[in-house]
Amino acid sequence: MLDFLKNPIATFQDFLFLSGRAFRNIFRAPHYADDILLQMDIIGVGSLFIVGLIGFFSGVVMALQMSRALSTYGAQGQIGQIVSITLVRELGPVLSAVLVAGRNASGMASELGSMRVTEQIDAMRALGTDPIQKLVTPRLIATALVLPLLTIIADFLGLVGGYFIAATMLNITRSQYWTSAWQVLEYNDLTQGLLKPFLFAIVVALVGCFYGMRTVGGTQGVGRSTTKAVVVASVWIFVITSMLDPLFVNL
Amino acid sequence: MPGDSTIVRFEDVTLSFGATPALAHVSFEIKAGETRVVLGAAGSGKTMLLKTAVGLVKPDSGRVYLFGQDVTDLKESQLFDIRAKVGILFQEGGLFDSLTIEENVAYPLLNQHSLSRNGTLPAEEVAQRVREALRFVELEHTLDKFPNELSGGMRRRVGIARAVVTTPALVLYDSPTAGLDPITANTIISVILKERDLRNTASIMVTHRYQDGHLMANFRYNPSNGQIEPAAGTRREGVEAEGSQVSTRFLVMQEGRLVFEGSETELKASVDPYVQKFARAGTA
Numbered sequence: 219m220l221d222f223l224k225n226p227i228a229t230f231q232d233f234l235f236l237s238g239r240a241f242r243n244i245f246r247a248p249h250y251a252d253d254i255l256l257q258m259d260i261i262g263v264g265s266l267f268i269v270g271l272i273g274f275f276s277g278v279v280m281a282l283q284m285s286r287a288l289s290t291y292g293a294q295g296q297i298g299q300i301v302s303i304t305l306v307r308e309l310g311p312v313l314s315a316v317l318v319a320g321r322n323a324s325g326m327a328s329e330l331g332s333m334r335v336t337e338q339i340d341a342m343r344a345l346g347t348d349p350i351q352k353l354v355t356p357r358l359i360a361t362a363l364v365l366p367l368l369t370i371i372a373d374f375l376g377l378v379g380g381y382f383i384a385a386t387m388l389n390i391t392r393s394q395y396w397t398s399a400w401q402v403l404e405y406n407d408l409t410q411g412l413l414k415p416f417l418f419a420i421v422v423a424l425v426g427c428f429y430g431m432r433t434v435g436g437t438q439g440v441g442r443s444t445t446k447a448v449v450v451a452s453v454w455i456f457v458i459t460s461m462l463d464p465l466f467v468n469l
Numbered sequence: 470m471p472g473d474s475t476i477v478r479f480e481d482v483t484l485s486f487g488a489t490p491a492l493a494h495v496s497f498e499i500k501a502g503e504t505r506v507v508l509g510a511a512g513s514g515k516t517m518l519l520k521t522a523v524g525l526v527k528p529d530s531g532r533v534y535l536f537g538q539d540v541t542d543l544k545e546s547q548l549f550d551i552r553a554k555v556g557i558l559f560q561e562g563g564l565f566d567s568l569t570i571e572e573n574v575a576y577p578l579l580n581q582h583s584l585s586r587n588g589t590l591p592a593e594e595v596a597q598r599v600r601e602a603l604r605f606v607e608l609e610h611t612l613d614k615f616p617n618e619l620s621g622g623m624r625r626r627v628g629i630a631r632a633v634v635t636t637p638a639l640v641l642y643d644s645p646t647a648g649l650d651p652i653t654a655n656t657i658i659s660v661i662l663k664e665r666d667l668r669n670t671a672s673i674m675v676t677h678r679y680q681d682g683h684l685m686a687n688f689r690y691n692p693s694n695g696q697i698e699p700a701a702g703t704r705r706e707g708v709e710a711e712g713s714q715v716s717t718r719f720l721v722m723q724e725g726r727l728v729f730e731g732s733e734t735e736l737k738a739s740v741d742p743y744v745q746k747f748a749r750a751g752t753a
Contacts, residue, residue: 341563346549346581
Protein backbone atom coordinates (compact mmCIF):
# COMPACT_ATOMS: atom_id res chain seq x y z
CA MET A 219 0.00 0.00 0.00
CA LEU A 220 2.84 2.33 0.83
CA ASP A 221 4.81 1.22 -2.21
CA PHE A 222 4.79 4.70 -3.67
CA LEU A 223 6.87 5.86 -0.70
CA LYS A 224 9.53 3.25 -1.33
CA ASN A 225 11.40 5.14 -4.02
CA PRO A 226 11.64 8.55 -2.34
CA ILE A 227 12.69 6.96 0.94
CA ALA A 228 15.33 4.80 -0.75
CA THR A 229 16.61 7.88 -2.58
CA PHE A 230 16.75 9.86 0.65
CA GLN A 231 18.63 7.02 2.31
CA ASP A 232 21.19 7.01 -0.53
CA PHE A 233 21.48 10.75 -0.10
CA LEU A 234 22.20 10.37 3.60
CA PHE A 235 24.85 7.72 2.87
CA LEU A 236 26.59 10.00 0.41
CA SER A 237 26.36 12.93 2.82
CA GLY A 238 27.78 10.85 5.64
CA ARG A 239 30.73 9.74 3.54
CA ALA A 240 31.32 13.26 2.23
CA PHE A 241 31.44 14.66 5.77
CA ARG A 242 33.60 11.82 7.07
CA ASN A 243 36.11 12.46 4.29
CA ILE A 244 36.62 16.04 5.50
CA PHE A 245 38.64 14.60 8.37
CA ARG A 246 40.44 11.91 6.37
CA ALA A 247 43.50 11.95 4.16
CA PRO A 248 44.11 12.45 1.31
CA HIS A 249 42.95 16.05 1.12
CA TYR A 250 42.64 17.65 -2.28
CA ALA A 251 43.43 21.29 -1.50
CA ASP A 252 43.83 22.15 -5.19
CA ASP A 253 40.34 20.91 -5.94
CA ILE A 254 38.89 22.92 -3.03
CA LEU A 255 40.55 26.12 -4.27
CA LEU A 256 39.47 25.47 -7.84
CA GLN A 257 35.86 24.96 -6.73
CA MET A 258 35.98 28.06 -4.51
CA ASP A 259 37.05 30.00 -7.57
CA ILE A 260 34.32 28.50 -9.76
CA ILE A 261 31.55 28.91 -7.18
CA GLY A 262 32.68 32.06 -5.39
CA VAL A 263 34.42 34.25 -7.92
CA GLY A 264 32.24 32.87 -10.69
CA SER A 265 29.00 33.76 -8.91
CA LEU A 266 30.20 37.09 -7.56
CA PHE A 267 28.80 39.23 -10.35
CA ILE A 268 25.35 37.67 -10.58
CA VAL A 269 24.92 37.42 -6.81
CA GLY A 270 25.97 41.05 -6.38
CA LEU A 271 23.70 42.20 -9.17
CA ILE A 272 20.66 40.38 -7.81
CA GLY A 273 21.49 41.58 -4.29
CA PHE A 274 21.63 45.19 -5.48
CA PHE A 275 18.33 45.00 -7.31
CA SER A 276 16.54 43.24 -4.47
CA GLY A 277 17.56 46.19 -2.27
CA VAL A 278 16.28 48.61 -4.90
CA VAL A 279 12.96 46.80 -5.23
CA MET A 280 12.54 46.43 -1.49
CA ALA A 281 13.12 50.14 -0.91
CA LEU A 282 10.74 51.13 -3.69
CA GLN A 283 7.91 48.86 -2.60
CA MET A 284 8.22 49.53 1.10
CA SER A 285 8.50 53.29 0.71
CA ARG A 286 4.87 53.42 -0.36
CA ALA A 287 3.62 51.44 2.58
CA LEU A 288 5.83 53.40 4.98
CA SER A 289 4.71 56.74 3.59
CA THR A 290 1.10 56.03 4.68
CA TYR A 291 2.42 56.06 8.25
CA GLY A 292 4.81 58.91 7.55
CA ALA A 293 7.64 56.55 8.43
CA GLN A 294 9.74 56.70 5.29
CA GLY A 295 12.76 57.44 7.42
CA GLN A 296 12.66 53.82 8.58
CA ILE A 297 13.41 52.49 5.10
CA GLY A 298 16.96 51.55 6.05
CA GLN A 299 15.69 49.30 8.85
CA ILE A 300 13.27 47.45 6.62
CA VAL A 301 15.75 46.86 3.84
CA SER A 302 18.43 45.83 6.30
CA ILE A 303 16.30 43.33 8.23
CA THR A 304 14.67 41.65 5.25
CA LEU A 305 17.94 41.37 3.37
CA VAL A 306 20.14 40.13 6.18
CA ARG A 307 17.62 37.75 7.67
CA GLU A 308 15.96 36.32 4.61
CA LEU A 309 16.42 37.66 1.13
CA GLY A 310 20.21 37.77 1.03
CA PRO A 311 20.73 34.15 2.10
CA VAL A 312 17.82 32.72 0.11
CA LEU A 313 18.45 34.60 -3.13
CA SER A 314 22.18 33.90 -3.08
CA ALA A 315 21.56 30.23 -2.35
CA VAL A 316 18.96 29.89 -5.10
CA LEU A 317 21.33 31.54 -7.55
CA VAL A 318 24.20 29.30 -6.53
CA ALA A 319 21.85 26.31 -6.78
CA GLY A 320 20.98 27.36 -10.32
CA ARG A 321 24.58 28.03 -11.29
CA ASN A 322 26.53 25.44 -9.36
CA ALA A 323 24.25 22.61 -8.24
CA SER A 324 23.43 22.25 -11.93
CA GLY A 325 27.10 22.53 -12.82
CA MET A 326 28.06 19.84 -10.31
CA ALA A 327 25.26 17.53 -11.41
CA SER A 328 26.14 17.85 -15.09
CA GLU A 329 29.90 17.59 -14.56
CA LEU A 330 29.71 14.58 -12.27
CA GLY A 331 26.91 13.13 -14.38
CA SER A 332 29.00 13.33 -17.54
CA MET A 333 31.90 11.75 -15.69
CA ARG A 334 29.57 9.02 -14.53
CA VAL A 335 28.19 8.16 -17.97
CA THR A 336 31.63 8.23 -19.62
CA GLU A 337 32.93 5.87 -16.91
CA GLN A 338 35.35 8.44 -15.51
CA ILE A 339 33.98 7.81 -12.02
CA ASP A 340 34.62 4.07 -12.40
CA ALA A 341 38.05 4.86 -13.84
CA MET A 342 38.79 6.96 -10.79
CA ARG A 343 37.90 4.08 -8.48
CA ALA A 344 39.88 1.65 -10.60
CA LEU A 345 42.91 3.92 -10.48
CA GLY A 346 43.02 4.28 -6.74
CA THR A 347 40.89 7.32 -5.84
CA ASP A 348 37.68 7.52 -3.87
CA PRO A 349 35.42 9.67 -6.09
CA ILE A 350 33.59 11.04 -3.06
CA GLN A 351 36.88 12.13 -1.55
CA LYS A 352 38.11 13.61 -4.81
CA LEU A 353 34.90 15.12 -6.19
CA VAL A 354 32.18 15.54 -3.57
CA THR A 355 34.07 16.62 -0.45
CA PRO A 356 35.99 19.46 -2.16
CA ARG A 357 32.74 20.81 -3.60
CA LEU A 358 31.06 20.56 -0.20
CA ILE A 359 33.88 22.38 1.59
CA ALA A 360 34.21 25.03 -1.12
CA THR A 361 30.48 25.82 -1.20
CA ALA A 362 30.21 25.93 2.59
CA LEU A 363 33.09 28.40 2.78
CA VAL A 364 32.04 30.57 -0.12
CA LEU A 365 28.27 30.91 0.10
CA PRO A 366 28.25 32.80 3.46
CA LEU A 367 30.80 35.21 1.97
CA LEU A 368 28.71 35.68 -1.16
CA THR A 369 25.69 36.32 1.05
CA ILE A 370 27.52 39.06 2.96
CA ILE A 371 28.37 40.74 -0.33
CA ALA A 372 24.78 40.40 -1.58
CA ASP A 373 23.48 41.86 1.70
CA PHE A 374 25.83 44.82 1.46
CA LEU A 375 25.06 45.57 -2.18
CA GLY A 376 21.35 45.26 -1.38
CA LEU A 377 21.76 47.92 1.28
CA VAL A 378 23.59 50.06 -1.26
CA GLY A 379 20.68 49.54 -3.67
CA GLY A 380 18.24 50.57 -0.95
CA TYR A 381 20.34 53.64 -0.23
CA PHE A 382 20.35 54.55 -3.91
CA ILE A 383 16.54 54.70 -3.88
CA ALA A 384 16.40 56.37 -0.47
CA ALA A 385 18.79 59.08 -1.55
CA THR A 386 17.48 59.71 -5.05
CA MET A 387 13.72 59.30 -4.62
CA LEU A 388 12.89 59.53 -0.92
CA ASN A 389 15.19 62.38 0.13
CA ILE A 390 16.67 60.51 3.06
CA THR A 391 20.12 61.55 4.16
CA ARG A 392 23.06 59.21 4.07
CA SER A 393 23.59 59.09 7.82
CA GLN A 394 19.88 58.60 8.48
CA TYR A 395 19.72 55.60 6.13
CA TRP A 396 22.90 53.87 7.21
CA THR A 397 22.43 54.53 10.94
CA SER A 398 18.95 53.05 10.97
CA ALA A 399 20.05 50.15 8.76
CA TRP A 400 23.00 49.36 11.02
CA GLN A 401 21.46 49.89 14.42
CA VAL A 402 18.42 47.73 13.81
CA LEU A 403 20.56 44.62 13.35
CA GLU A 404 20.98 42.36 16.37
CA TYR A 405 23.20 39.36 16.91
CA ASN A 406 20.15 37.20 16.34
CA ASP A 407 19.81 38.62 12.82
CA LEU A 408 23.47 38.15 12.02
CA THR A 409 23.45 34.62 13.40
CA GLN A 410 20.62 33.46 11.19
CA GLY A 411 21.93 35.55 8.31
CA LEU A 412 25.16 33.53 8.37
CA LEU A 413 23.86 30.19 9.60
CA LYS A 414 21.35 29.94 6.76
CA PRO A 415 23.81 30.30 3.86
CA PHE A 416 26.06 27.78 5.56
CA LEU A 417 23.25 25.21 5.73
CA PHE A 418 22.04 26.09 2.22
CA ALA A 419 25.57 25.58 0.92
CA ILE A 420 25.72 22.07 2.37
CA VAL A 421 22.37 21.21 0.77
CA VAL A 422 23.23 22.77 -2.60
CA ALA A 423 26.59 21.01 -2.87
CA LEU A 424 25.38 17.62 -1.66
CA VAL A 425 22.22 17.62 -3.77
CA GLY A 426 24.16 18.68 -6.88
CA CYS A 427 26.79 15.99 -6.36
CA PHE A 428 24.24 13.36 -5.35
CA TYR A 429 22.23 13.64 -8.56
CA GLY A 430 25.42 13.81 -10.58
CA MET A 431 26.84 10.65 -9.04
CA ARG A 432 23.70 8.60 -9.62
CA THR A 433 23.23 9.62 -13.24
CA VAL A 434 22.20 6.81 -15.55
CA GLY A 435 21.15 6.75 -19.18
CA GLY A 436 23.70 8.68 -21.20
CA THR A 437 23.45 12.33 -22.21
CA GLN A 438 19.71 12.41 -21.59
CA GLY A 439 20.36 11.19 -18.07
CA VAL A 440 22.79 14.06 -17.50
CA GLY A 441 20.06 16.51 -18.47
CA ARG A 442 17.58 14.84 -16.11
CA SER A 443 20.06 14.89 -13.22
CA THR A 444 20.82 18.56 -13.77
CA THR A 445 17.16 19.53 -13.70
CA LYS A 446 16.48 17.42 -10.63
CA ALA A 447 19.46 18.85 -8.80
CA VAL A 448 18.35 22.46 -9.30
CA VAL A 449 14.71 21.78 -8.46
CA VAL A 450 15.44 19.68 -5.37
CA ALA A 451 18.12 22.04 -4.07
CA SER A 452 15.85 25.07 -4.50
CA VAL A 453 12.95 23.38 -2.76
CA TRP A 454 15.15 22.38 0.15
CA ILE A 455 16.42 25.95 0.50
CA PHE A 456 12.87 27.18 1.05
CA VAL A 457 11.97 24.25 3.31
CA ILE A 458 15.01 24.86 5.49
CA THR A 459 14.48 28.58 5.74
CA SER A 460 10.86 28.16 6.76
CA MET A 461 11.86 25.56 9.35
CA LEU A 462 14.53 27.85 10.80
CA ASP A 463 12.49 31.02 10.86
CA PRO A 464 10.19 30.02 13.76
CA LEU A 465 13.28 29.30 15.83
CA PHE A 466 14.67 32.77 15.30
CA VAL A 467 11.63 34.99 14.90
CA ASN A 468 10.76 35.06 18.60
CA LEU A 469 14.28 35.40 19.88
CA MET B 470 40.48 -23.22 -4.23
CA PRO B 471 42.28 -20.88 -6.58
CA GLY B 472 45.69 -22.12 -7.58
CA ASP B 473 48.86 -20.04 -7.49
CA SER B 474 48.79 -18.93 -11.09
CA THR B 475 45.06 -18.23 -11.17
CA ILE B 476 44.55 -14.52 -11.65
CA VAL B 477 40.79 -14.18 -11.83
CA ARG B 478 38.28 -16.74 -10.71
CA PHE B 479 34.50 -16.39 -10.75
CA GLU B 480 32.46 -18.90 -8.76
CA ASP B 481 28.76 -18.92 -9.59
CA VAL B 482 28.55 -15.13 -9.70
CA THR B 483 25.09 -13.61 -9.97
CA LEU B 484 24.28 -9.92 -10.24
CA SER B 485 21.05 -8.20 -11.10
CA PHE B 486 19.71 -4.69 -11.35
CA GLY B 487 16.09 -4.80 -10.31
CA ALA B 488 14.46 -7.60 -12.24
CA THR B 489 17.02 -7.81 -15.06
CA PRO B 490 19.94 -10.14 -14.49
CA ALA B 491 23.31 -8.69 -15.53
CA LEU B 492 25.24 -11.82 -14.63
CA ALA B 493 23.65 -15.21 -13.96
CA HIS B 494 25.67 -18.01 -12.36
CA VAL B 495 28.91 -17.10 -14.14
CA SER B 496 31.96 -19.24 -13.41
CA PHE B 497 35.30 -19.09 -15.18
CA GLU B 498 38.93 -18.57 -14.43
CA ILE B 499 42.03 -17.20 -16.10
CA LYS B 500 45.64 -18.06 -15.30
CA ALA B 501 48.77 -15.95 -15.64
CA GLY B 502 49.61 -15.07 -19.24
CA GLU B 503 46.33 -16.36 -20.66
CA THR B 504 43.84 -14.52 -22.82
CA ARG B 505 40.04 -14.55 -22.66
CA VAL B 506 37.91 -13.06 -25.39
CA VAL B 507 34.37 -12.32 -24.22
CA LEU B 508 31.81 -12.07 -27.01
CA GLY B 509 28.14 -11.28 -26.73
CA ALA B 510 25.34 -9.01 -27.83
CA ALA B 511 24.91 -5.53 -26.37
CA GLY B 512 23.56 -5.72 -22.84
CA SER B 513 24.57 -9.35 -22.36
CA GLY B 514 26.61 -8.50 -19.26
CA LYS B 515 30.09 -8.30 -20.79
CA THR B 516 30.99 -4.97 -19.21
CA MET B 517 29.54 -6.03 -15.86
CA LEU B 518 31.79 -9.09 -15.98
CA LEU B 519 34.85 -6.82 -16.09
CA LYS B 520 33.53 -4.43 -13.46
CA THR B 521 32.71 -7.28 -11.11
CA ALA B 522 36.19 -8.74 -11.58
CA VAL B 523 37.82 -5.69 -10.00
CA GLY B 524 35.12 -5.02 -7.41
CA LEU B 525 33.67 -1.91 -9.05
CA VAL B 526 30.36 -3.74 -8.82
CA LYS B 527 29.47 -6.16 -6.01
CA PRO B 528 27.81 -9.43 -6.98
CA ASP B 529 24.56 -10.46 -5.30
CA SER B 530 25.86 -13.98 -4.78
CA GLY B 531 28.88 -16.08 -5.67
CA ARG B 532 32.57 -15.39 -5.05
CA VAL B 533 35.15 -13.44 -7.03
CA TYR B 534 38.86 -14.11 -6.54
CA LEU B 535 41.56 -11.77 -7.79
CA PHE B 536 45.18 -12.92 -7.50
CA GLY B 537 44.03 -15.69 -5.18
CA GLN B 538 42.32 -13.29 -2.79
CA ASP B 539 38.58 -13.30 -2.22
CA VAL B 540 37.55 -9.75 -3.14
CA THR B 541 33.79 -10.27 -2.96
CA ASP B 542 33.28 -8.60 0.40
CA LEU B 543 36.31 -6.33 0.54
CA LYS B 544 35.81 -2.67 1.37
CA GLU B 545 36.68 -0.06 -1.23
CA SER B 546 39.79 1.03 0.67
CA GLN B 547 41.05 -2.57 0.77
CA LEU B 548 40.38 -3.03 -2.93
CA PHE B 549 42.66 -0.16 -3.96
CA ASP B 550 45.85 -2.17 -3.36
CA ILE B 551 44.60 -5.15 -5.39
CA ARG B 552 43.30 -2.97 -8.21
CA ALA B 553 46.76 -1.46 -8.56
CA LYS B 554 47.78 -4.81 -10.09
CA VAL B 555 45.06 -4.59 -12.74
CA GLY B 556 44.92 -2.26 -15.74
CA ILE B 557 41.55 -1.38 -17.23
CA LEU B 558 40.71 0.14 -20.57
CA PHE B 559 37.20 1.51 -20.31
CA GLN B 560 34.77 1.75 -23.18
CA GLU B 561 35.58 4.99 -25.04
CA GLY B 562 38.77 5.15 -22.95
CA GLY B 563 37.30 6.62 -19.76
CA LEU B 564 39.93 9.39 -19.80
CA PHE B 565 39.53 12.34 -17.42
CA ASP B 566 38.65 15.12 -19.81
CA SER B 567 39.70 17.89 -17.44
CA LEU B 568 43.26 16.53 -17.33
CA THR B 569 45.94 16.53 -20.02
CA ILE B 570 47.13 13.28 -21.60
CA GLU B 571 50.24 13.38 -19.43
CA GLU B 572 48.19 13.87 -16.25
CA ASN B 573 45.80 11.13 -17.30
CA VAL B 574 48.55 8.57 -17.77
CA ALA B 575 50.30 9.72 -14.58
CA TYR B 576 47.07 9.40 -12.58
CA PRO B 577 47.43 5.76 -11.50
CA LEU B 578 51.10 6.30 -10.65
CA LEU B 579 50.25 9.25 -8.42
CA ASN B 580 47.15 7.79 -6.81
CA GLN B 581 47.82 4.08 -6.37
CA HIS B 582 49.89 4.32 -3.25
CA SER B 583 50.77 0.66 -3.05
CA LEU B 584 52.97 1.07 -6.15
CA SER B 585 55.74 2.70 -4.18
CA ARG B 586 57.23 2.05 -0.78
CA ASN B 587 56.56 5.37 0.89
CA GLY B 588 53.35 6.30 -0.89
CA THR B 589 54.69 8.72 -3.49
CA LEU B 590 56.83 8.16 -6.54
CA PRO B 591 59.48 10.75 -7.37
CA ALA B 592 58.31 13.20 -10.04
CA GLU B 593 61.09 12.28 -12.50
CA GLU B 594 60.20 8.60 -12.31
CA VAL B 595 56.53 9.38 -12.94
CA ALA B 596 57.37 11.58 -15.94
CA GLN B 597 59.67 8.92 -17.34
CA ARG B 598 57.16 6.11 -16.95
CA VAL B 599 54.42 8.22 -18.50
CA ARG B 600 56.65 8.91 -21.49
CA GLU B 601 57.50 5.21 -21.82
CA ALA B 602 53.84 4.22 -21.69
CA LEU B 603 52.92 6.81 -24.32
CA ARG B 604 55.84 5.76 -26.51
CA PHE B 605 54.52 2.21 -26.18
CA VAL B 606 51.26 3.27 -27.86
CA GLU B 607 53.13 5.67 -30.19
CA LEU B 608 51.52 8.81 -28.84
CA GLU B 609 54.48 10.46 -27.18
CA HIS B 610 53.78 13.76 -28.93
CA THR B 611 50.37 14.24 -27.28
CA LEU B 612 51.57 14.88 -23.71
CA ASP B 613 50.08 18.37 -23.33
CA LYS B 614 46.89 17.76 -25.29
CA PHE B 615 43.48 17.20 -23.75
CA PRO B 616 41.46 14.04 -24.49
CA ASN B 617 38.89 15.90 -26.59
CA GLU B 618 41.64 17.03 -28.96
CA LEU B 619 42.38 13.41 -29.89
CA SER B 620 40.57 11.06 -32.24
CA GLY B 621 38.61 8.09 -30.91
CA GLY B 622 41.38 5.64 -31.75
CA MET B 623 44.02 7.83 -30.13
CA ARG B 624 41.93 8.17 -26.98
CA ARG B 625 41.69 4.37 -26.83
CA ARG B 626 45.48 4.14 -27.14
CA VAL B 627 45.96 6.69 -24.35
CA GLY B 628 43.52 4.58 -22.31
CA ILE B 629 45.74 1.56 -22.92
CA ALA B 630 48.82 3.58 -21.93
CA ARG B 631 47.10 4.57 -18.70
CA ALA B 632 46.08 0.95 -18.07
CA VAL B 633 49.57 -0.48 -18.57
CA VAL B 634 51.71 2.32 -17.07
CA THR B 635 51.69 0.49 -13.75
CA THR B 636 52.87 -2.77 -15.45
CA PRO B 637 49.87 -4.75 -14.22
CA ALA B 638 49.72 -8.53 -14.35
CA LEU B 639 46.20 -8.41 -15.73
CA VAL B 640 44.65 -5.99 -18.21
CA LEU B 641 40.92 -5.77 -18.89
CA TYR B 642 39.81 -4.29 -22.20
CA ASP B 643 36.21 -3.17 -22.52
CA SER B 644 35.23 -3.03 -26.20
CA PRO B 645 38.57 -1.58 -27.32
CA THR B 646 37.50 -1.38 -30.96
CA ALA B 647 33.86 -0.27 -30.61
CA GLY B 648 32.99 2.55 -32.97
CA LEU B 649 36.34 2.50 -34.78
CA ASP B 650 37.01 1.87 -38.45
CA PRO B 651 38.63 -1.52 -39.24
CA ILE B 652 42.11 -0.09 -39.80
CA THR B 653 42.15 1.84 -36.52
CA ALA B 654 40.63 -1.18 -34.79
CA ASN B 655 43.50 -3.36 -35.99
CA THR B 656 45.99 -0.79 -34.72
CA ILE B 657 44.38 -1.00 -31.29
CA ILE B 658 44.49 -4.79 -31.32
CA SER B 659 48.16 -4.77 -32.30
CA VAL B 660 48.90 -2.51 -29.31
CA ILE B 661 47.00 -4.97 -27.12
CA LEU B 662 48.97 -7.88 -28.61
CA LYS B 663 52.19 -5.97 -28.03
CA GLU B 664 51.35 -5.49 -24.37
CA ARG B 665 50.34 -9.11 -23.97
CA ASP B 666 53.32 -10.65 -25.75
CA LEU B 667 56.07 -8.33 -24.49
CA ARG B 668 55.03 -8.34 -20.84
CA ASN B 669 53.16 -11.64 -20.78
CA THR B 670 50.12 -10.06 -19.14
CA ALA B 671 46.89 -11.92 -18.73
CA SER B 672 44.18 -10.23 -20.77
CA ILE B 673 40.41 -10.29 -20.77
CA MET B 674 38.98 -8.57 -23.80
CA VAL B 675 35.31 -7.82 -24.17
CA THR B 676 34.28 -7.24 -27.76
CA HIS B 677 31.42 -7.64 -30.18
CA ARG B 678 33.82 -8.09 -33.10
CA TYR B 679 34.86 -11.66 -33.74
CA GLN B 680 37.80 -10.38 -35.80
CA ASP B 681 39.39 -8.97 -32.61
CA GLY B 682 39.23 -12.36 -30.95
CA HIS B 683 40.61 -14.04 -34.02
CA LEU B 684 43.63 -11.75 -33.97
CA MET B 685 44.14 -12.31 -30.24
CA ALA B 686 44.05 -16.08 -30.74
CA ASN B 687 46.18 -16.42 -33.85
CA PHE B 688 48.59 -13.52 -33.96
CA ARG B 689 51.52 -12.44 -31.90
CA TYR B 690 53.69 -9.37 -31.63
CA ASN B 691 57.13 -9.69 -33.19
CA PRO B 692 59.49 -7.45 -31.23
CA SER B 693 62.20 -7.58 -33.92
CA ASN B 694 60.19 -5.74 -36.56
CA GLY B 695 57.44 -4.21 -34.42
CA GLN B 696 54.68 -5.88 -36.46
CA ILE B 697 52.10 -8.48 -35.64
CA GLU B 698 52.34 -11.79 -37.42
CA PRO B 699 50.54 -15.13 -37.41
CA ALA B 700 51.48 -17.10 -34.33
CA ALA B 701 51.29 -20.41 -36.22
CA GLY B 702 55.02 -20.29 -36.97
CA THR B 703 55.98 -20.51 -33.35
CA ARG B 704 53.76 -23.50 -32.79
CA ARG B 705 55.40 -25.42 -35.62
CA GLU B 706 58.72 -24.90 -33.93
CA GLY B 707 57.55 -27.16 -31.16
CA VAL B 708 56.38 -24.72 -28.49
CA GLU B 709 52.77 -25.68 -28.99
CA ALA B 710 51.87 -25.41 -25.31
CA GLU B 711 52.87 -21.75 -25.32
CA GLY B 712 51.16 -20.89 -28.58
CA SER B 713 48.45 -18.28 -28.09
CA GLN B 714 45.87 -20.54 -29.76
CA VAL B 715 46.13 -22.77 -26.72
CA SER B 716 45.97 -20.06 -24.05
CA THR B 717 43.31 -17.95 -25.77
CA ARG B 718 39.83 -19.07 -24.95
CA PHE B 719 36.52 -17.59 -26.04
CA LEU B 720 33.58 -16.89 -23.76
CA VAL B 721 30.16 -16.08 -25.16
CA MET B 722 27.58 -14.33 -23.02
CA GLN B 723 23.84 -14.21 -23.51
CA GLU B 724 21.59 -12.27 -21.14
CA GLY B 725 24.04 -12.56 -18.27
CA ARG B 726 24.70 -16.27 -18.76
CA LEU B 727 27.94 -17.76 -19.98
CA VAL B 728 26.67 -19.92 -22.83
CA PHE B 729 29.99 -20.99 -24.32
CA GLU B 730 33.58 -21.42 -23.26
CA GLY B 731 36.24 -22.93 -25.49
CA SER B 732 38.91 -22.47 -28.13
CA GLU B 733 38.39 -20.77 -31.46
CA THR B 734 38.05 -24.13 -33.19
CA GLU B 735 35.34 -25.16 -30.75
CA LEU B 736 33.65 -21.78 -31.19
CA LYS B 737 33.47 -22.31 -34.94
CA ALA B 738 32.17 -25.83 -34.48
CA SER B 739 29.41 -24.79 -32.08
CA VAL B 740 25.88 -25.56 -33.24
CA ASP B 741 24.20 -23.10 -30.89
CA PRO B 742 22.68 -20.46 -33.22
CA TYR B 743 23.48 -17.60 -30.80
CA VAL B 744 27.12 -18.67 -30.46
CA GLN B 745 27.36 -19.26 -34.21
CA LYS B 746 26.37 -15.67 -34.81
CA PHE B 747 29.65 -14.51 -33.27
CA ALA B 748 31.77 -17.17 -34.95
CA ARG B 749 30.37 -16.50 -38.39
CA ALA B 750 30.80 -12.73 -38.26
CA GLY B 751 34.54 -13.15 -38.67
CA THR B 752 34.56 -15.55 -41.57
CA ALA B 753 32.53 -13.16 -43.68
